[in-house]
Amino acid sequence: xxxxxxxxxxxxxxxxxxxxxxxxxxxxxxxxxxxxxxxxxxxxxxxxxxxxxxxxxxxxxxxxxxxxxxxxxxxxxxxxxxxxxxxxxxxxxxxxxxxxxxxxxxxxxxx
Amino acid sequence: xxxxxxxxxxxxxxxxxxxxxxxxxxxxxxxxxxxxxxxxxxxxxxxxxxxxxxxxxxxxxxxxxxxxxxxxxxxxxxxxxxxxxxxxxxxxxxxxxxxxxxxxxxxxxxxxxxxxxxxxxxxxxxxxxxxxxxxxxxxxxxxxxxxxxxxxxxxxxxxxxxxxxxxxxxxxxxxxxxxxxxxxxxxxxxxxxxxxxxxxxxxxxxxxxxxxxxxxxx
Numbered sequence: 001x002x003x004x005x006x007x008x009x010x011x012x013x014x015x016x017x018x019x020x021x022x023x024x025x026x027x028x029x030x031x032x033x034x035x036x037x038x039x040x041x042x043x044x045x046x047x048x049x050x051x052x053x054x055x056x057x058x059x060x061x062x063x064x065x066x067x068x069x070x071x072x073x074x075x076x077x078x079x080x081x082x083x084x085x086x087x088x089x090x091x092x093x094x095x096x097x098x099x100x101x102x103x104x105x106x107x108x109x110x111x
Numbered sequence: 112x113x114x115x116x117x118x119x120x121x122x123x124x125x126x127x128x129x130x131x132x133x134x135x136x137x138x139x140x141x142x143x144x145x146x147x148x149x150x151x152x153x154x155x156x157x158x159x160x161x162x163x164x165x166x167x168x169x170x171x172x173x174x175x176x177x178x179x180x181x182x183x184x185x186x187x188x189x190x191x192x193x194x195x196x197x198x199x200x201x202x203x204x205x206x207x208x209x210x211x212x213x214x215x216x217x218x219x220x221x222x223x224x225x226x227x228x229x230x231x232x233x234x235x236x237x238x239x240x241x242x243x244x245x246x247x248x249x250x251x252x253x254x255x256x257x258x259x260x261x262x263x264x265x266x267x268x269x270x271x272x273x274x275x276x277x278x279x280x281x282x283x284x285x286x287x288x289x290x291x292x293x294x295x296x297x298x299x300x301x302x303x304x305x306x307x308x309x310x311x312x313x314x315x316x317x318x319x320x321x322x323x324x325x326x327x328x329x
Contacts, residue, residue, distance in 0.1 A: 085325055086325060086328050086329060089322075089325050089326075089329060090329060092278060093276070093278065093329075095170075095172070096172045096173075096176045096278050099168045099169055099170060099172055099176075100168070100172075100176065100179070100180045100183070102169055103146070103166045103167055103168050103169070103180055104166065104180065104183065104184060104187075106166075106167065107164070107165070107166055107184070
């Protein structure tokens with residue numbers, strides 16, 4: 001067993017605990033809990049059985065297992081960033097609605 | 112005809128007074144509503160002092176957001192025509208009555224300002240504007256002679272139908288897209304623009320395109 005594998009497994013254990021805690025406190029939805037646990041378990045599987053990544057990679061036409069892991073990781077990260085961006089814009093627009101209402105109401109009070 | 116001029120302003124205390132006074136100097140029938148978008152330099156005071164109605168955003172939300180706030184006020188206060196006008200004196204107040212006349216004579220719903228004059232900075236005129244016009248066409252299907260002009264006049268009917276959803280600068284394109292979607296008629300009118308600041312550069316343009324793309328997913 002290599003050090004990196006141990007480090008990764010510890011990280012996954014920590015991540016799963018944190019995620020479970022968030023789910024219990026209803027900070028994340030059930031769907032999000034499932035999604036992230038699958039992500040953490042996939043990382044754990046890749047850490048425990050790195051040779052699997054080679055098998056899967058070759059099946060998909062990718063040369064190295066670690067290359068495949070990186071491709072998947074980048075795609076996942078970009079997707080998450082996109083979702084976050086959309087979410088932030090939603091929050092921005094909601095804030096504007098509040099600020100607008102306050103501006104109009106304040107003037108109405110004075111008129 | 113009651114004409115309401117909506118002026119979004121962010122830290123324009125130095126120039127706003129002159130801009131507002133130039134509009135009141137045009138004569139009767141003009142309302143001016145300044146939307147102070149969270150300024151910190153006394154913009155609201157300058158606006159009040161010049162005789163405008165002042166709406167104040169508690170925090171800065173962006174030009175598009177400020178225009179929507181002012182437009183809603185205008186509609187609630189019997190405006191027949193609503194003008195969007197910049198706070199910094201780059202536009203000429205005399206273009207307002209010209210545009211309103213054009214609105215009535217041609218019977219269009221919207222008049223869009225266009226910078227056809229020679230005093231546009233060279234890099235803007237030959238590089239940025241052509242690209243901006245192409246981007247505008249890509250997002251709206253409408254081919255304009257100018258792509259990002261803050262001067263607009265809406266008939267009441269048009270102002271009631273168009274909602275500015277983008278808070279920052281993408282509204283210039285989104286408004287055109289909505290004009291097309293709702294089948295409103297429009298005319299372009301050359302307007303004078305006095306440049307002492309460059310305005311949106313390439314960085315600004317990139318942010319606008321990004322905002323437009325994110326807007327598709329909302």
